[in-house]
Amino acid sequence: MVPKSDWRRTGQEKYLSEIELRYIDRYAPFSEIWEHEHCSFCQTKISAYDGDLHSGYCSTDEQQRHWVCSMCFHDFKDEFKWRAGG
Secondary structure (H helix, E strand, C coil): CCCCCCCCCCCCHHHHCCCEEEEECCCCCCECCECEEEECCCCCEEECCCCCECCEEEECCCCCCCEECHHHHHHHHHHHCCEEEC
16 A cells, blocks of 8 residues: 555545546557646656657546556555556
């Protein structure tokens, strides 16, 4: 369990609890004007660019997408009760 004092916690339980996240193994922009995302916890950049993460978990809500890197997904998945879809 991740301690309550972990620096990555910034109130994500308000919008990331008990949701479905799908694993994206190769990032592709969802829009022509936005070419990267950030993990909702550690803020690591997720994009197709060299030096960035190229995969992660994305919420399935089309109106409000949230990304979680693999490390944070594994750290918080039990606490947030995430469902992983394909």
